[in-house]
Amino acid sequence: MPRFQARVLVRLRPSVLDPAGEAARGAAERLGVEGLSKLRIGKAVEMELEAPDEAEARRRLELLSDRLLANPVIEDWTLELEQS
Amino acid sequence: MSIGVIVFPGSNCDRDVQWATEGCLGISTRRVWHEETDLSSFDAIVLPGGFSYGDYLRCGAIARFAPALQSLIDFAAKGGRVLGICNGFQVLTELGLLPGALTRNRDLHFICEDAPLKVVSQRTAWMQGYNDGALTLPIAHGEGRYQCSDETLKQLQDEDAIALSYGNNPNGSVSDIAGITNASGSVLGLMPHPERACDPATGGTDGRRMLEALLG
Numbered sequence: 001m002p003r004f005q006a007r008v009l010v011r012l013r014p015s016v017l018d019p020a021g022e023a024a025r026g027a028a029e030r031l032g033v034e035g036l037s038k039l040r041i042g043k044a045v046e047m048e049l050e051a052p053d054e055a056e057a058r059r060r061l062e063l064l065s066d067r068l069l070a071n072p073v074i075e076d077w078t079l080e081l082e083q084s
Numbered sequence: 085m086s087i088g089v090i091v092f093p094g095s096n097c098d099r100d101v102q103w104a105t106e107g108c109l110g111i112s113t114r115r116v117w118h119e120e121t122d123l124s125s126f127d128a129i130v131l132p133g134g135f136s137y138g139d140y141l142r143c144g145a146i147a148r149f150a151p152a153l154q155s156l157i158d159f160a161a162k163g164g165r166v167l168g169i170c171n172g173f174q175v176l177t178e179l180g181l182l183p184g185a186l187t188r189n190r191d192l193h194f195i196c197e198d199a200p201l202k203v204v205s206q207r208t209a210w211m212q213g214y215n216d217g218a219l220t221l222p223i224a225h226g227e228g229r230y231q232c233s234d235e236t237l238k239q240l241q242d243e244d245a246i247a248l249s250y251g252n253n254p255n256g257s258v259s260d261i262a263g264i265t266n267a268s269g270s271v272l273g274l275m276p277h278p279e280r281a282c283d284p285a286t287g288g289t290d291g292r293r294m295l296e297a298l299l300g
Contacts (some may be wrong), residue, residue: 017229019256
């Protein structure tokens with residue numbers, strides 16, 4: 001059975017305020033890092049799985065991302081997938 | 085007549101709810117482990133506050149898949165009354181029984197204080213006892229900022245489904261929302277804690293009428 005490595009990036013939708021990102025941006029300024037106009041915090045979920053083919057692996061991971069890893073009301077997600 | 089309080093790993097207001105419903109109001113109450121699936125003996129279900137499954141991933145995201153909640157979908161579809169308090173409200177949005185989502189408070193603080201609230205709609209049984217239109221309930225949450233799309237907000241307004249709003253919007257919620265119902269009014273989710281306001285000795289009694297509405 002082919003093995004795949006996957007990474008799902010979950011981001012808050014652009015319209016949703018990210019207070020943790022704003023707080024981190026404030027700390028970056030205090031660190032002396034200049035010019036940082038945007039800092040938004042998301043999640044990276046790394047996975048390995050076995051599936052008959054890439055299409056099936058993608059189908060499973062899209063279901064997982066849409067139903068569990070992200071909440072479409074407030075978050076977007078992107079999937080990176082490659083065979084090991 | 086009895087109510088069930090679903091208990092998840094990490095729930096911490098389940099006993100408070102039982103103290104309020106059974107101890108203060110005399111309503112027969114049983115705590116139900118989240119792996120149980122038979123809710124048929126109950127007239128109403130409460131999802132209590134706390135940190136179900138450690139709030140891993142997102143608040144309520146993992147609790148949503150608990151066996152008891154698959155039964156809860158059927159229970160609610162038959163018109164059974166469901167009350168989600170704090171983490172319970174978060175679970176109801178993840179489960180899809182209520183629209184929107186609860187996110188990190190605007191100012192990042194965990195807020196623990198008495199919140200002045202306004203009754204936005206007296207349409208449902210939950211709110212019918214509040215004739216003066218104002219009440220005070222404790223809030224205690226870090227992720228209580230209600231978020232939804234403009235379309236969802238309009239739908240909530242059109243359905244008269246916004247039950248409660250904050251007087252001072254402590255967390256940045258859309259449209260000051262503190263609690264909403266579904267269209268039929270059988271399901272209520274709110275961030276404030278009515279179960280902590282059922283005895284004059286512990287901060288007022290404004291929560292009593294809402295809990296009495298569990299049994300109509």
